[in-house]
Every structure is written in C-alpha cells, then in structure tokens.
Amino acid sequence: MIQFGVIARNFSSSSAVQSAIKNVTVIGGGLMGSGIAQAGQNVTLVDVNSEVLVKAQKSIGNNLGRVAKKIYKENPQEGEKFVAEALGRIKTSSDPVAAVKSTDLVVEAIVENLAVKHDLFKKLDAAAPSHAIMASNTSSLFGGLHFFNPVPVMRLLEVVRGAETSEGTYATMMEWGKAVGKTCITCKDTPGFVVNRLLVPYICEAIRLYERGDASARDIDIAMKLGAGYPMGPLELADYVGLDTNKFILDGWFKKYPEQALFKPIPLLNKLVSEGKLGVKTGEGFYKYEKK
Numbered sequence: 645m646i647q648f649g650v651i652a653r654n655f656s657s658s659s660a661v662q663s664a665i666k667n668v669t670v671i672g673g674g675l676m677g678s679g680i681a682q683a684g685q686n687v688t689l690v691d692v693n694s695e696v697l698v699k700a701q702k703s704i705g706n707n708l709g710r711v712a713k714k715i716y717k718e719n720p721q722e723g724e725k726f727v728a729e730a731l732g733r734i735k736t737s738s739d740p741v742a743a744v745k746s747t748d749l750v751v752e753a754i755v756e757n758l759a760v761k762h763d764l765f766k767k768l769d770a771a772a773p774s775h776a777i778m779a780s781n782t783s784s785l786f787g788g789l790h791f792f793n794p795v796p797v798m799r800l801l802e803v804v805r806g807a808e809t810s811e812g813t814y815a816t817m818m819e820w821g822k823a824v825g826k827t828c829i830t831c832k833d834t835p836g837f838v839v840n841r842l843l844v845p846y847i848c849e850a851i852r853l854y855e856r857g858d859a860s861a862r863d864i865d866i867a868m869k870l871g872a873g874y875p876m877g878p879l880e881l882a883d884y885v886g887l888d889t890n891k892f893i894l895d896g897w898f899k900k901y902p903e904q905a906l907f908k909p910i911p912l913l914n915k916l917v918s919e920g921k922l923g924v925k926t927g928e929g930f931y932k933y934e935k936k
C-alpha cells in the first residue's frame with residue numbers, strides 16, 4: 645500500500661543511497677514535466693496524450709537551443725551537438741507502467757488531483773523495481789520533489805520530508821537535487837510547503853482585489869513589480885502557472901480547512917476555469933496571449 649505521507653517508497657539500505665540515480669521517469673509532459681525532463685540525465689518522459697509529448701519535445705528543443713546559444717556563442721556547431729545529445733537522453737512513452745520497469749526515480753507531474761495521482765501511483769508501485777524512489781511534483785497535496793516554473797531557470801527544489809520518509813530516501817533526493825543543479829530546501833509535509841503556502845494566498849488575494857474592482861489587472865501587476873520588486877505581477881503569475889492549477893490548489897486546501905478565509909473559493913477564478921481560460925497555455929486568462 646502506498647503511503648502518501650510523503651514519498652511512496654523508501655530506500656531500505658544506506659548502501660543503496662550511494663548508488664547514483666541513472667534512470668529517471670517523469671510522468672506528465674505538460675508545463676512542469678517537460679521542464680523537469682531537461683534535468684540532464686537519462687529520462688523517459690511519459691504522458692497519456694501523445695500530442696503533449698510532441699509539444700514537449702519541441703519546447704525542450706527550443707529551451708535547450710536558448711541555453712546552447714549562450715554557452716556556445718562562438719561555436720554554433722558545438723551548440724547543435726549539445727542540443728542533439730541532450731535531446732537524445734530524453735525518451736518518450738505513453739505507457740506509464742512500461743516506462744517505470746527499470747527506473748531508479750519517478751517524478752510525477754500530472755494533473756493536481758489527488759484521486760488521479762493516487763490511482764497512478766498504485767499502478768507504478770506494482771510495476772517499478774523495489775529500489776525505485778517515487779516522488780511527486782505536486783504543488784500542495786503531499787510530499788515529494790517540488791520544482792518551480794520555469795524549471796530550467798528557477799533554482800529552488802523543495803524536498804518534502806514526511807513522517808514516513810526514511811533517512812536514505814531523503815538523502816538521495818537531496819543529492820539528486822544538487823546533482824541537477826538546484827538549491828534544495830527541506831520542508832515538512834504541510835499544505836503548499838513553503839513557497840506555495842505563501843505564494844498562492846498572495847495570488848488569490850490579488851484575484852479577489854481585481855474581482856472587487858479595486859484596481860485593474862494591469863495596475864495590480866505593475867504595483868507588485870515596481871512596488872515590491874517581483875519579476876511578475878500576481879495575475880501575470882497566475883496565468884503563467886495555469887489558472888486550473890491555482891484552482892486545484894485552492895480547492896484542495898478549502899476542502900481540508902473550510903474555516904480558513906484565505907482558502908475560500910473565488911467565483912472569478914472558477915468562472916475563468918469553467919470557460920477554459922486557463923492562462924498562457926490556452927491563450928487567455930486574466931490577459932490574452934498568442935496561442936502556442
């Protein structure tokens with residue numbers, strides 16, 4: 645039985661911690677999964693939707709191209725080689741069960757829905773080797789390895805440690821996080837961990853401010869960029885993260901803590917999501933975007 649206290653499965657011996665993680669399976673090829681897959685190791689990127697995988701490969705190629713342009717400014721041929729080699733390390737699959745057969749680490753990045761994640765982990769647990777670590781990139785539901793968007797740029801990794809996480813699993817996750825170039829912080833298995841527990845209520849308060857008509861979307865965003873030094877305003881950031889993801893997070897918290905005013909549903913957010921206006925990824929949220 646998988647424990648969702650934190651990580652589904654723990655390493656049992658400390659010697660196992662020493663062995664490097666060679667094969668990584670990233671499940672969910674959307675916004676986050678496609679970023680995590682660029683971590684630079686042997687990765688199998690899995691999505692149930694094969695069109696998503698084609699889009700992910702294109703976006704990974706573009707992002708690697710940006711990196712190559714910077715590193716190999718003087719030598720474009722080396723840059724092309726770098727991109728081809730990095731892309732060559734990323735396989736794709738639309739079958740999660742087959743993809744974890746010889747994996748060492750699973751990072752799940754599918755939709756933020758507990759029942760769907762639970763169902764997936766049950767299947768993976770039965771199919772993966774016994775030493776494999778299973779972690780989730782969930783924004784708020786339970787522990788794991790929490791990356792930030794855009795993954796290649798954001799330097800933080802939250803390593804979420806719960807009551808069931810063994811010392812070995814925790815140490816391996818910290819090591820792996822460092823190996824893929826992130827600064828790791830540790831947090832208990834608590835709603836939203838550190839970043840989202842602070843960031844999501846802030847975004848929600850900005851949506852409520854806008855919903856009340858207290859200021860325009862543009863002015864709210866300008867205020868926080870120029871007045872607080874944030875790289876993006878809260879409504880721009882909500883569109884960037886995905887309004888569906890924001891709603892999933894809030895709904896999950898509200899279900900658990902209905903008395904907490906900050907977690908109450910926001911009619912405007914619900915309306916935008918029900919209209920399919922999910923932000924950058926669908927071409928419209930609080931703002932309009934060129935569809936990708």
Ligand SMILES: CC(=O)CC(=O)SCCNC(=O)CCNC(=O)[C@H](O)C(C)(C)COP(=O)(O)OP(=O)(O)OC[C@H]1O[C@@H](n2cnc3c(N)ncnc32)[C@H](O)[C@@H]1OP(=O)(O)O
Binds near residue numbers: 710795885889
């Ligand atoms: C919901 C959750 O569970 C948790 C979350 O993720 S919450 C969201 C956390 N993320 C944030 O808060 C992001 C806030 N925004 C930012 O930091 C910045 O606006 C940003 C990094 C996204 C873009 O920065 P910008 O200066 O406006 O744009 P831009 O000039 O295009 O990009 C800056 C650099 O990042 C790089 N970059 C941007 N997006 C990239 C991507 N997807 N892949 C690779 N590189 C990228 C650019 O190439 C550029 O690099 P150089 O400076 O070396 O040229």
Ligand SMILES: NC(=O)C1=CN([C@@H]2O[C@H](COP(=O)(O)OP(=O)(O)OC[C@H]3O[C@@H](n4cnc5c(N)ncnc54)[C@H](O)[C@@H]3O)[C@@H](O)[C@H]2O)C=CC1
Binds near residue numbers: 671691760783791793
């Ligand atoms: N959007 C963001 O800024 C961040 C999101 N997260 C978390 O990462 C996870 C993924 O979020 P996004 O990438 O934004 O979502 P997304 O909607 O862009 O991608 C999710 C992908 O999962 C696929 N999928 C759904 N069910 C599946 C299954 N059973 N098996 C395989 N693939 C399946 C979908 O086809 C979709 O392509 C969520 O848990 C989210 O909370 C974490 C950090 C930041």
